[in-house]
Amino acid sequence: MKTALIIFTVFRGHLKAWKRNKTTLFWTLAFPLLLMLLFGGIFALQSDKMDLYIENQNIVNNQPTLASLQIIELINITDAFNIIETNEIEDSDKQRIRTIIIPKNFEQDLDSGNSSIILIMDESHQSFSRTISLVKGIINEINLEQQNSKQPLTLIQKHIISSDLSRIEYFVPGVIGIAIMSTGIFGTIGTNTKYRKNGVIKKLATTPLSKFEWIIGLVLYHAVIGIVSAIVISIVASIVFGIKLIWSPIIIVLLIAGALTFPGIGMIISTVVREEEEADAAGNIITFPMLFLSGTFFQIETMPGAMQIIARALPLTYLNNGLRETMIFGNSQAALLNCGIVVIIGILSIAIAMKITKWTDL
Amino acid sequence: MTEKFAISVKSLIKQYGKFTAVDGISFKVKSGEIFSLLGPNGAGKTTIVEIIECLKKPTKGEVEVFGINIRDLKKQINIKRKIGVMPQNFNAFDWLTVKENLEYFKNIYSSNKSVVKLIEDIGLDGKTDALYKTLSGGMKQRLGIAISLINEPELLFLDEPTAGLDPQARRDTWNLIRKLKEQGKTIFLTTHYMEEAQELSDRILIIINGKIVTDGSPNKLIEEFGGKKLIILRNCKESLLENHSLKYEINFKGEVQIPFENNEHLFKILNIFTDIPDIEIEIKKPDLNEVFLNLTGKRMTAEGLVK
Ligand SMILES: Nc1ncnc2c1ncn2[C@@H]1O[C@H](COP(=O)(O)OP(=O)(O)OP(=O)(O)O)[C@@H](O)[C@H]1O
Ligand SMILES: [Mg+2]
Numbered sequence: 001m002k003t004a005l006i007i008f009t010v011f012r013g014h015l016k017a018w019k020r021n022k023t024t025l026f027w028t029l030a031f032p033l034l035l036m037l038l039f040g041g042i043f044a045l046q047s048d049k050m051d052l053y054i055e056n057q058n059i060v061n062n063q064p065t066l067a068s069l070q071i072i073e074l075i076n077i078t079d080a081f082n083i084i085e086t087n088e089i090e091d092s093d094k095q096r097i098r099t100i101i102i103p104k105n106f107e108q109d110l111d112s113g114n115s116s117i118i119l120i121m122d123e124s125h126q127s128f129s130r131t132i133s134l135v136k137g138i139i140n141e142i143n144l145e146q147q148n149s150k151q152p153l154t155l156i157q158k159h160i161i162s163s164d165l166s167r168i169e170y171f172v173p174g175v176i177g178i179a180i181m182s183t184g185i186f187g188t189i190g191t192n193t194k195y196r197k198n199g200v201i202k203k204l205a206t207t208p209l210s211k212f213e214w215i216i217g218l219v220l221y222h223a224v225i226g227i228v229s230a231i232v233i234s235i236v237a238s239i240v241f242g243i244k245l246i247w248s249p250i251i252i253v254l255l256i257a258g259a260l261t262f263p264g265i266g267m268i269i270s271t272v273v274r275e276e277e278e279a280d281a282a283g284n285i286i287t288f289p290m291l292f293l294s295g296t297f298f299q300i301e302t303m304p305g306a307m308q309i310i311a312r313a314l315p316l317t318y319l320n321n322g323l324r325e326t327m328i329f330g331n332s333q334a335a336l337l338n339c340g341i342v343v344i345i346g347i348l349s350i351a352i353a354m355k356i357t358k359w360t361d362l
Numbered sequence: 363m364t365e366k367f368a369i370s371v372k373s374l375i376k377q378y379g380k381f382t383a384v385d386g387i388s389f390k391v392k393s394g395e396i397f398s399l400l401g402p403n404g405a406g407k408t409t410i411v412e413i414i415e416c417l418k419k420p421t422k423g424e425v426e427v428f429g430i431n432i433r434d435l436k437k438q439i440n441i442k443r444k445i446g447v448m449p450q451n452f453n454a455f456d457w458l459t460v461k462e463n464l465e466y467f468k469n470i471y472s473s474n475k476s477v478v479k480l481i482e483d484i485g486l487d488g489k490t491d492a493l494y495k496t497l498s499g500g501m502k503q504r505l506g507i508a509i510s511l512i513n514e515p516e517l518l519f520l521d522e523p524t525a526g527l528d529p530q531a532r533r534d535t536w537n538l539i540r541k542l543k544e545q546g547k548t549i550f551l552t553t554h555y556m557e558e559a560q561e562l563s564d565r566i567l568i569i570i571n572g573k574i575v576t577d578g579s580p581n582k583l584i585e586e587f588g589g590k591k592l593i594i595l596r597n598c599k600e601s602l603l604e605n606h607s608l609k610y611e612i613n614f615k616g617e618v619q620i621p622f623e624n625n626e627h628l629f630k631i632l633n634i635f636t637d638i639p640d641i642e643i644e645i646k647k648p649d650l651n652e653v654f655l656n657l658t659g660k661r662m663t664a665e666g667l668v669k
Binding site: 002005006008009013016017020021198199200202203204205206207208209359 | 415416417439442443445447449450451452453454455456457458462465466467469470471472493509513
């Protein structure tokens, strides 16, 4: 009971300081938000055109029919799609985010005023409504040309579950990961070196407060600001980019594991490297590779082999993967695996930190 | 009569690498007294108190606080519960208010002491909700003392509690310390201010370079090592003194000083100057400054020891 009150006191002290200090607020909230908005903006500019797979089955004498070529041309003119023509019929290729199938008897049916094309797409995808309105616009245009019948061309929609991610969807969990990592590592290095220098740690060491209570209070604080940071980032992501994130208790476990891992690493650094600037430099050396290799900006699968090996050794990789699996894919099983890894790394790093941190001989 | 000792230090040695900061020191602090460690910068004062406070490990020697050996790690917590510490260059949490800082430490000790009352006692009523970082240096020091009182300690360590304070603030702190002594607390004071040690202490231990120079009550030290009482004269022609064949010295400020034994001697000398209105006369009893000078041949100033 006493210990709980003491830990709570330590936790609340950190939290109050965080709320009142603009610098810490910046690093936990404003910085990740700016990062997300900036890169979200860049991605939006880049991915102006949407990939569209077209499967033209309306082939006569090894030649696509005129009508089928005409509709492809109309789609092309909209300039909204990046057209990829395929011939093979691959039923449920998840990699294809949107596919249009022009059926075998398309031209024939069009003449008889009773034709259709098929759009296969994930209805829950953020670009679904834009795609559908563009495709319907094209169909209307064709229908207007075909005067002889009321509704010669119709659209058949088929729903698939696609695993295609827009870059921003891929990016958002990574932003949360970066926020957790940087506040965890730099926040702890900052607090430790400051409090050691100005004598707060010395004063605490003269009281019955144990380093166990102090460290657990710190971890709790990081868990809470991690959760706050994740919530704020998610809300902004859904408002600005229209991303739907899936919430599950696993996320909380992941964030707590992150609050063990990164403050633990920060504590180890500030114990081993005692000078303020040097500790900051050491923090940079450790966070820098995680920033770029842990799958926040670039997919790990697309990296060169050597870098993939490094990526697999970094705790942020597993935190990012875990967050992505839950928040985006809703895949609890894959998330749990990553979560387990982060929990183990977290417990290890906090245990080492507790072992080597010293109250005395400061 | 068996006296109760709050602290007992025997042949204490502390080395930092090859450097010996504390070199075989022994002393005891009685319950209820104000005990001062007096010495110039780097004498080893902080090292000694921090060993007693269980912050540093001694290299050699025995230290007991309330009869508990500080090497007994499991019992250190019992010492910590009963002591209040204001470290040198004390700081509290910058982003917490005066009240929140006090409550923080109150919770750590699970103490019942009234925070509001403490704030009143140290005269920080107007600053209850001010952030620690916005306080003046003097206010920070006072809060430091208040925090060290939050667990109602029997033994209080104050390491340079008035460093950098203005004379008024220093007097206020001295009064506070006297009040605490009246409440029956044992106070272990560390200072390099002669005046402070003289004003407050029941007993003083003078150390230089990690070694004890002497110890005793301020009066005893002055009596023993203070030297003569002096008449100090300013604007006095030396020829006048020579005419009366008086023994005199010129001190480091360029003033004439004439030693005297007793009141009769004093009046006899003063008689000589009754008709010379320009002369400024000051009668000076020796203080700790003289004690220190006589013991070490050096003068202790804010800049350290000077010849
Ligand atoms: N952690 C340390 N490592 C090495 N040397 C140290 C350490 N702490 C103190 N010293 C040295 O030990 C000596 C005594 O230092 P200490 O702080 O005890 O002096 P002090 O009497 O409190 O001085 P001050 O009046 O300046 O506070 C000094 O020479 C100091 O340089
Ligand atoms: Mg000191």
